[in-house]
Amino acid sequence: xxxxxxxxxxxxxxxxxxxxxxxxxxxxxxxxxxxxxxxxxxxxxxxxxxxxxxxxxxxxxxxxxxxxxxxxxxxxxxxxxxxxxxxxxxxxxxxxxxxxxxxxxxxxxxxxxxxxxxxxxxxxxxxxxxxxxxxxxxxxxxxxxxxxxxxxxxxxxxxxxxxxxxxxxxxxxxxxxxxxxxxxxxxxxxxxxxxxxxxxxxxxxxxxxxxxxxxxxxxxxxxxxxxxxxxxxxxxxxxxxxxxxxxxxxxxxxxxxxxxxxxxxxxxxxxxxxxxxxxxxxxxxx
Amino acid sequence: xxxxxxxxxxxxxxxxxxxxxxxxxxxxxxxxxxxxxxxxxxxxxxxxxxxxxxxxxxxxxxxxxxxxxxxxxxxxxxxxxxxxxxxxxxxxxxxxxxxxxxxxxxxxxxxxxxxxxxxxxxxxxxxxxxxxxxxxxxxxxxxxxxxxxxxxxxxxxxxxxxxxxxxxxxxxxxxxxxxxxxxxxxxxxxxxxxxxxxxxxxxxxxxxxxxxxxxxxxxxxxxxxxxxxxxxxxxxxxxxxxxxxxxxxxxxxxxxxxxxxxxxxxxxxxxxxxxxxxxxxxxxxxxxxxxxxxxxxxxxxxxxxxxxxxxxxxxxxxxxxxxxxxxxxxxxxxxxxxxxxxxxxxxxxxxxxxxxxxxxxxxxxxxxxxxxxxxxxxxxxxxxxxxxxxxxxxxxxxxxxxxxxxxxxxxxxxxxxxxxxxxxxxxxxxxxxxxxxxxxxxxxxxxxxxxxxxxxxxxxxxxxxxxxxxxxxxxxxxxxxxxxxxxxxxxxxxxxxxxxxxxxxxxxxxxxxxxxxxxxxxxxxxxxxxxxxxxxxxxxxxxxxxxxxxxxxxxxxxxxxxxxxxxxxxxxxxxxxxxxxxxxxxxxxxxxxxxxxxxxxxxxxxxxx
Numbered sequence: 075x076x077x078x079x080x081x082x083x084x085x086x087x088x089x090x091x092x093x094x095x096x097x098x099x100x101x102x103x104x105x106x107x108x109x110x111x112x113x114x115x116x117x118x119x120x121x122x123x124x125x126x127x128x129x130x131x132x133x134x135x136x137x138x139x140x141x142x143x144x145x146x147x148x149x150x151x152x153x154x155x156x157x158x159x160x161x162x163x164x165x166x167x168x169x170x171x172x173x174x175x176x177x178x179x180x181x182x183x184x185x186x187x188x189x190x191x192x193x194x195x196x197x198x199x200x201x202x203x204x205x206x207x208x209x210x211x212x213x214x215x216x217x218x219x220x221x222x223x224x225x226x227x228x229x230x231x232x233x234x235x236x237x238x239x240x241x242x243x244x245x246x247x248x249x250x251x252x253x254x255x256x257x258x259x260x261x262x263x264x265x266x267x268x269x270x271x272x273x274x275x276x277x278x279x280x281x282x283x284x285x286x287x288x289x290x291x292x293x294x295x296x297x298x299x300x301x302x303x304x305x306x307x308x309x310x311x312x313x314x315x316x317x318x319x320x321x322x323x324x325x326x327x328x329x330x331x332x333x334x335x336x337x338x339x340x341x342x343x344x345x346x347x348x349x350x351x352x353x354x355x356x357x358x359x360x
Numbered sequence: 361x362x363x364x365x366x367x368x369x370x371x372x373x374x375x376x377x378x379x380x381x382x383x384x385x386x387x388x389x390x391x392x393x394x395x396x397x398x399x400x401x402x403x404x405x406x407x408x409x410x411x412x413x414x415x416x417x418x419x420x421x422x423x424x425x426x427x428x429x430x431x432x433x434x435x436x437x438x439x440x441x442x443x444x445x446x447x448x449x450x451x452x453x454x455x456x457x458x459x460x461x462x463x464x465x466x467x468x469x470x471x472x473x474x475x476x477x478x479x480x481x482x483x484x485x486x487x488x489x490x491x492x493x494x495x496x497x498x499x500x501x502x503x504x505x506x507x508x509x510x511x512x513x514x515x516x517x518x519x520x521x522x523x524x525x526x527x528x529x530x531x532x533x534x535x536x537x538x539x540x541x542x543x544x545x546x547x548x549x550x551x552x553x554x555x556x557x558x559x560x561x562x563x564x565x566x567x568x569x570x571x572x573x574x575x576x577x578x579x580x581x582x583x584x585x586x587x588x589x590x591x592x593x594x595x596x597x598x599x600x601x602x603x604x605x606x607x608x609x610x611x612x613x614x615x616x617x618x619x620x621x622x623x624x625x626x627x628x629x630x631x632x633x634x635x636x637x638x639x640x641x642x643x644x645x646x647x648x649x650x651x652x653x654x655x656x657x658x659x660x661x662x663x664x665x666x667x668x669x670x671x672x673x674x675x676x677x678x679x680x681x682x683x684x685x686x687x688x689x690x691x692x693x694x695x696x697x698x699x700x701x702x703x704x705x706x707x708x709x710x711x712x713x714x715x716x717x718x719x720x721x722x723x724x725x726x727x728x729x730x731x732x733x734x735x736x737x738x739x740x741x742x743x744x745x746x747x748x749x750x751x752x753x754x755x756x757x758x759x760x761x762x763x764x765x766x767x768x769x770x771x772x773x774x775x776x777x778x779x780x781x782x783x784x785x786x787x788x789x790x791x792x793x794x795x796x797x798x799x800x801x802x803x804x805x806x807x808x809x810x811x812x813x814x815x816x817x818x819x820x821x822x823x824x825x826x827x828x829x830x831x832x833x834x835x836x837x838x839x840x841x842x843x844x845x846x847x848x849x850x851x852x853x854x855x856x857x858x859x860x861x862x863x864x865x866x867x868x869x870x871x872x873x874x875x876x877x878x879x880x881x882x883x884x885x886x887x888x889x890x891x892x893x894x895x896x897x898x899x900x901x902x903x904x905x906x907x908x909x910x911x912x913x914x915x916x917x918x919x920x921x922x923x924x925x926x927x928x929x930x931x932x933x934x935x936x937x938x939x940x941x942x943x944x945x946x947x948x949x950x951x952x953x954x955x956x957x958x959x960x961x962x963x964x965x966x967x968x969x
Binding site: 181337 | 418420467470471473474475477478479481482485486489493602603606609610613642643645646648649650652653656657660
């Protein structure tokens with residue numbers, strides 16, 4: 075039962091981590107503003123579902139589009155001029171872009187926490203002793219499906235081929251007719267859209283607040299590290315592992331240790347397997 | 361005190377002087393301003409400490425809040441719970457800050473950029489969790505009352521004398537940071553930020569330097585946290601949270617990364633805004649974010665230094681190369697006499713035959729690719745040895761094996777008969793070997809003179825520290841190093857550009873600077889990786905004259921990788937030809953070009969193409 079709850083949270087983490095990895099693979103920038111993109115997605119969900127009252131189905135389409143555009147705009151307006159600068163300037167910029175977006179949210183919306191209703195309701199399902207709510211199934215399934223779609227786009231669609239070419243050899247990609255500017259913007263769009271989806275799925279259970287941004291960047295980063303940072307599949311599994319580990323720690327030790335568990339995982343993976351549990355090369359052999 | 365000594369000490373005492381001056385000016389104002397000034401100078405000290413880590417070493421640290429908390433709690437708890445005197449508690453807190461920096465950095469500096477940032481973030485979070493959860497000791501989230509500091513029976517409880525105490529203590533604690541950053545220690549941090557591999561090749565142990573930087577800056581930040589804690593009356597973990605870490609990071613970035621002043625001014629000024637603009641408090645954080653991103657985009661050197669540069673726009677850097685071959689060759693003789701080294705007994709290209717470098721059947725594979733495959737080579741003292749071969753033949757890998765960047769799978773390398781097997785990269789310059797890099801690897805944000813001073817190779821953390829003190833006191837030992845470096849610069853024809861930034865040089869002059877840096881320590885052998893790639897034919901000719909003069913006058917042996925065959929043949933006595941990881945031919949330079957084996961692997965390719 076706990077594991078099921080963990081998988082639900084983990085699937086959301088996977089989505090967040092996937093976005094970080096997509097952006098990192100294509101542009102070599104670790105986007106510390108990613109948590110704020112998830113927050114933006116959750117806030118947009120609140121707007122669509124609660125404020126306008128359109129319900130959930132439009133949210134699944136509108137929100138990722140909106141956060142994708144937001145991310146692409148950040149790349150084009152803020153990061154493009156300093157792309158040639160060193161990695162220090164780029165990473166620092168994303169940190170402050172993230173904080174800035176959270177601050178904008180805080181200024182626009184004075185309440186600390188906005189609630190969003192559940193997408194599905196109904197009686198939980200009993201399988202033996204295990205109680206599974208429909209919401210858990212919905213979020214887990216939906217988030218996992220979104221992740222797989224993201225994976226498929228990056229892995230098989232023509233767009234993904236360009237992004238992978240950019241990741242492997244930027245100059246070569248340009249020679250083959252890909253536009254670096256366009257591809258960078260596309261990578262950020264795709265990453266932002268994945269963050270937005272994470273926001274849609276996270277909104278009902280965790281609410282909308284700046285806290286969400288911090289917890290999502292942490293979890294997304296840790297999940298990406300577990301997966302090796304360079305591997306989309308790794309990020310997917312990393313998120314699930316992290317979700318289960320956190321939920322187990324919270325259930326069996328104390329709720330305060332949930333964060334400690336993710337830090338411990340991060341530390342252990344970085345120290346003993348900096349290439350991650352699912353390094354890209356290994357998957358390529360399969 | 362001599363005038364020269366004053367000139368050296370002035371810039372180092374200036375940060376302390378200005379902190380004290382601000383405190384004294386504050387005494388003339390009302391209590392509100394005294395309170396504001398105390399906040400401002402403590403932020404200035406934090407900014408100064410971050411200048412070391414963020415401005416110089418360019419590490420992203422998100423742990424400032426935790427270090428401030430460690431200082432605040434470690435100074436308060438002994439006073440409250442055990443009645444320890446304030447000064448003793450302050451010392452304890454500073455030491456604990458240093459230990460915390462060490463504990464964070466030892467695992468942390470295995471990583472850079474985002475992973476290092478994340479590790480500091482984790483450290484920050486863990487410290488705050490511990491403080492919040494140890495309720496019996498720290499009062500948990502409610503916080504703990506901090507009594508005013510008492511020193512020798514004197515209580516610093518009002519705003520005026522507290523400000524004075526802050527001024528005095530901060531003036532003292534910023535001094536070591538000022539000394540280190542102004543001297544070789546700070547320059548070595550810069551070198552690390554510019555190019556880690558080049559830094560290591562010249563004896564800078566990157567990890568130890570970063571650990572030292574984390575330790576120093578953490579100690580000073582903990583000190584600042586300890587001194588300013590009494591002002592808050594009550595301290596609680598949440599006022600030292602992640603946001604504190606992130607907003608202190610703005611101090612050196614907005615102020616400027618170029619010197620300690622960026623951090624000092626950035627901290628001192630930026631910390632004023634939240635205090636003075638209370639009505640706008642909601643917008644301050646967002647304004648800071650915009651300011652940081654704007655600064656990084658438009659003024660990568662910081663706002664303070666942008667203002668500074670506009671003020672000095674009148675002074676243009678000297679342009680054009682001062683490289684006149686005749687002069688340069690003459691100056692090399694000066695270098696050999698100026699350094700005080702004994703002139704080599706067998707100088708010149710026809711020197712003694714005792715090998716200075718011996719490579720014994722060295723191999724290195726990457727997966728199935730045998731990059732270097734059983735290569736043996738012997739370089740006589742003072743010899744000029746060329747290394748050629750098509751791209752991917754393993755030439756640069758061989759250099760990396762010899763200079764220690766790559767470990768050999770099999771075989772060994774001897775320098776003057778000493779096996780290099782367990783000698784780390786950083787110690788090889790001390791054994792008489794330096795190198796240049798395929799892509800000119802000068803330290804961009806340092807002056808030409810500073811580049812060459814790093815080339816002297818006295819760069820362990822201990823040497824960097826003691827030389828910084830020597831520089832601050834203008835000791836004769838440091839002046840002698842300066843003279844040696846200047847004569848090396850003059851020898852390559854860059855004497856007039858000693859104070860210019862390396863980044864301002866043309867590619868050809870960057871190559872010269874690399875040579876000056878490589879010969880400054882008077883090595884026995886230099887590895888030159890494509891010294892004339894990308895420079896004009898005329899410049900290549902001048903560089904050849906320069907290298908010949910260096911070899912003739914200083915007796916330094918050279919191994920040269922170069923695709924420019926004419927250059928290589930006219931420079932070297934012997935040439936080895938590599939192909940697919942093996943040496944396929946070796947012999948007299950001129951003869952090699954006509955060797956059928958060489959034509960086959962080397963020129964043959966061109967015929968096919």
